[in-house]
Amino acid sequence: MKTDEFKNNDYLQRLVDKLNADGAGIVLTTLDEAINWGRSNSLWSLTFGTSCCAIEFMALGAARYDMARFGFEVTRNSPRQADMIMVLGTITWKMASVLRRLYDQMADPKYVVAVGGCTISGGPFRGSYHVVEGIDKIIPVDVYIPGCPPRPEAFFYGMMQLQRKVKAERFLGGRNHKESRPKEETQTDETAE
Amino acid sequence: MNLLDTIIKAAPEAHIVTETDGIQIVAVTPEELPAAAQALAQRPEGAMDFLYDLTGMDWGEEGLGVLYQLESTATGERIILRTQTTDRERPLLPSVSTLWPTAEIKEREAFDFLGIRFTGNPDMRRLYLREDWKGYPLRKDYDATANELTLDNEINADTTEEYTLRPDGTLECHEHQLFGNDDFVVNIGPQHPSTHGVLRLRTALDGEVIRHVDPILGYIHRGIEKMAERMTYPQTLAMTDRLDYLSAHQNRHALCRCIEGAMELEVPERAEYIRTIMDELQRIDSHLLFYSCLAMDMGALTPFFYGFREREMILNIFEETTGGRLIQNYNVIGGVRADLHPDFCNKTKEFIVHLRQVLPDYHNIFTGSIIAKTRLEGVGRLSREQVIGLGATGGTGRASGWANDVRKRHPYAVYDQVDFEEVVRTEGDSMARYLVRMDEIEQSCRIIEQLIDRIPEGPVRTKTKPIIKLPEGIFTASVEASRGAFGVLLESRGDKSPYRLHFRSTGLPLVHTMDTACRGAKLADLIAIGGSIDFVIPDIDR
Numbered sequence: 001m002k003t004d005e006f007k008n009n010d011y012l013q014r015l016v017d018k019l020n021a022d023g024a025g026i027v028l029t030t031l032d033e034a035i036n037w038g039r040s041n042s043l044w045s046l047t048f049g050t051s052c053c054a055i056e057f058m059a060l061g062a063a064r065y066d067m068a069r070f071g072f073e074v075t076r077n078s079p080r081q082a083d084m085i086m087v088l089g090t091i092t093w094k095m096a097s098v099l100r101r102l103y104d105q106m107a108d109p110k111y112v113v114a115v116g117g118c119t120i121s122g123g124p125f126r127g128s129y130h131v132v133e134g135i136d137k138i139i140p141v142d143v144y145i146p147g148c149p150p151r152p153e154a155f156f157y158g159m160m161q162l163q164r165k166v167k168a169e170r171f172l173g174g175r176n177h178k179e180s181r182p183k184e185e186t187q188t189d190e191t192a193e
Numbered sequence: 194m195n196l197l198d199t200i201i202k203a204a205p206e207a208h209i210v211t212e213t214d215g216i217q218i219v220a221v222t223p224e225e226l227p228a229a230a231q232a233l234a235q236r237p238e239g240a241m242d243f244l245y246d247l248t249g250m251d252w253g254e255e256g257l258g259v260l261y262q263l264e265s266t267a268t269g270e271r272i273i274l275r276t277q278t279t280d281r282e283r284p285l286l287p288s289v290s291t292l293w294p295t296a297e298i299k300e301r302e303a304f305d306f307l308g309i310r311f312t313g314n315p316d317m318r319r320l321y322l323r324e325d326w327k328g329y330p331l332r333k334d335y336d337a338t339a340n341e342l343t344l345d346n347e348i349n350a351d352t353t354e355e356y357t358l359r360p361d362g363t364l365e366c367h368e369h370q371l372f373g374n375d376d377f378v379v380n381i382g383p384q385h386p387s388t389h390g391v392l393r394l395r396t397a398l399d400g401e402v403i404r405h406v407d408p409i410l411g412y413i414h415r416g417i418e419k420m421a422e423r424m425t426y427p428q429t430l431a432m433t434d435r436l437d438y439l440s441a442h443q444n445r446h447a448l449c450r451c452i453e454g455a456m457e458l459e460v461p462e463r464a465e466y467i468r469t470i471m472d473e474l475q476r477i478d479s480h481l482l483f484y485s486c487l488a489m490d491m492g493a494l495t496p497f498f499y500g501f502r503e504r505e506m507i508l509n510i511f512e513e514t515t516g517g518r519l520i521q522n523y524n525v526i527g528g529v530r531a532d533l534h535p536d537f538c539n540k541t542k543e544f545i546v547h548l549r550q551v552l553p554d555y556h557n558i559f560t561g562s563i564i565a566k567t568r569l570e571g572v573g574r575l576s577r578e579q580v581i582g583l584g585a586t587g588g589t590g591r592a593s594g595w596a597n598d599v600r601k602r603h604p605y606a607v608y609d610q611v612d613f614e615e616v617v618r619t620e621g622d623s624m625a626r627y628l629v630r631m632d633e634i635e636q637s638c639r640i641i642e643q644l645i646d647r648i649p650e651g652p653v654r655t656k657t658k659p660i661i662k663l664p665e666g667i668f669t670a671s672v673e674a675s676r677g678a679f680g681v682l683l684e685s686r687g688d689k690s691p692y693r694l695h696f697r698s699t700g701l702p703l704v705h706t707m708d709t710a711c712r713g714a715k716l717a718d719l720i721a722i723g724g725s726i727d728f729v730i731p732d733i734d735r
């Protein structure tokens with residue numbers, strides 16, 4: 001991937017513009033930047049691997065891909081200690097309520113990364129009687145990582161997108177994820193307004 | 194007395210319907226089923242003591258029925274019993290769970306999917322779907338709009354139902370209490386890092402000692418078998434890789450073999466060699482992951498890095514040839530998708546040399562350590578009778594002295610041309626299950642070494658039409674996947690998609706053994722026992 005493409009993020013730019021338009025105090029912004037730098041480099045994820053994609057996530061933790069380089073090697077098994085939930089694998093109807101409950105138990109600000117075709121649209125199992133066709137029907141999603149399963153590099157790209165999103169946010173005095181359920185038409189890009 | 198005579202003696206109305214792959218399918222009436230089943234299970238010349246699989250079927254007008262695939266562990270003979278009831282409103286069949294304990298959980302599956310009630314089975318709860326689910330999805334007349342996605346939490350019953358038939362034909366229902374009044378029930382899962390996926394175990398404790406484990410499944414039930422009924426045969430292949438993704442290649446091999454067998458398609462020899470080598474690489478891959486995870490479940494982190502280091506080398510080899518790391522989509526009907534990468538043979542050979550060098554490190558750091566020994570030795574013992582009765586194949590069965598390797602018992606691909614040992618142990622504890630798998634890595638290396646220089650030249654695929662139609666009938670195939678016998682049962686009505694496609698999950702019997710293996714053990718051992726039994730949940734739930 002070329003650097004230009006990597007930096008090409010319309011929605012992040014929109015987010016920044018919006019923040020600037022509201023006019024932020026110098027002190028708060030500087031403090032925000034420092035806090036966000038820290039937050040974005042220590043994203044703790046809740047392990048939520050339901051199927052195949054989770055195995056690729058394990059590969060990420062091992063030496064070759066070593067996600068510790070980017071600060072997200074700490075995984076938490078309790079939603080109360082996690083900053084983000086990484087949904088790895090198919091979500092079924094029976095699991096839907098559990099996923100929703102876990103999400104509700106997490107403390108704000110919280111983020112959701114949907115990994116793999118299954119979490120985005122149901123993937124290969126779209127049309128089944130027991131598969132949720134995209135987790136954005138249950139919880140708001142911040143970053144989608146397509147693939148079946150996504151390559152480890154794609155994971156990293158997605159995670160870096162999230163880091164950048166965190167950096168562009170207003171932490172102090174900002175609102176983080178006030179919506180409890182995704183609205184029908186709302187683009188998930190804007191959930192972090 | 195041959196098998197058919199044994200059945201007919203007990204059930205005079207029994208008759209052969211067809212034959213598939215040399216296995217007879219014998220129809221018996223529901224009334225005569227218990228007698229026929231008992232005669233087979235206690236046959237003096239070789240008891241049919243292994244219920245390989247039990248498949249619920251919907252034959253439309255003809256009613257609902259079940260196919261019982263039976264095998265004798267002593268002689269290797271196989272037979273399929275078929276029984277059916279025409280009553281679609283209140284389908285009742287007698288349970289065989291007293292003869293083959295594995296039927297207990299498989300009858301629950303048939304009930305969940307097709308609504309067939311088994312009289313005499315002590316546990317007739319749903320297995321995969323929510324308890325408030327309406328309808329039975331694998332019935333042909335299932336109404337897909339009957340259920341809606343709900344975010345309400347599911348309440349699980351603490352009782353099970355047992356149905357018995359009164360002499361006057363009415364049904365009687367007894368309730369059994371799952372947990373005693375003074376049991377302390379701990380809920381493990383479905384979101385728990387050490388259950389290897391989304392398994393949920395309700396565990397009844399007496400202090401720290403486990404009294405009873407009640408697995409709750411279905412958190413990753415994707416409805417693959419129903420979906421397959423709307424797909425063309427080449428499309429159904431994609432589902433198999435995603436069942437047990439650590440046996441992706443072998444699962445797909447099984448389905449390809451089944452379809453090729455049905456259409457009597459000859460597979461080029463080169464493809465058979467490639468498939469065998471890939472199967473074995475996949476097995477090493479899976480066992481390395483098993484080693485990593487078992488150690489990590491018990492709190493040892495370094496072995497995890499060891500296992501994944503070598504596993505990445507296999508993934509590289511896979512990726513070069515197939516384009517996929519975890520899910521390869523490599524087998525196709527008639528052969529394999531593409532020829533081997535030019536570096537494949539060299540890299541594989543180098544890898545085996547490397548693996549042999551580092552395996553002693555694996556043992557040094559983990560196997561010999563006092564912690565591993567005390568936590569694995571003598572824990573979670575399963576006897577040979579128990580594993581056969583519960584149908585726990587693969588390394589779990591072999592660790593308890595049951596030689597059940599499909600590669601040896603019913604050779605396929607080129608397994609009959611290679612020389613390898615079937616690793617069998619007799620202790621039956623967690624340590625034995627662990628060691629069996631570690632030794633199997635070595636055997637897989639041996640198989641690959643014997644084949645890698647002998648791969649014949651030629652095409653890798655027999656061309657097929659894009660739309661494949663199979664002749665009418667029932668077809669089966671099984672392979673030795675990474676963690677046991679994986680089977681496919683396919684009924685065709687001559688269409689371009691299967692009438693019914695059923696997968697014999699390797700993991701379902703394994704998870705069923707948890708209750709037996711964990712009773713009397715400590716709660717902390719549950720994780721280690723589960724790790725050593727080694728199941729993959731999407732394969733259980735399908």
Ligand code: SF4
Binds near residue numbers: 088089119123147435
């Ligand atoms: S996206 Fe593909 S690899 Fe990931 S969970 Fe779904 S089927 Fe498995």
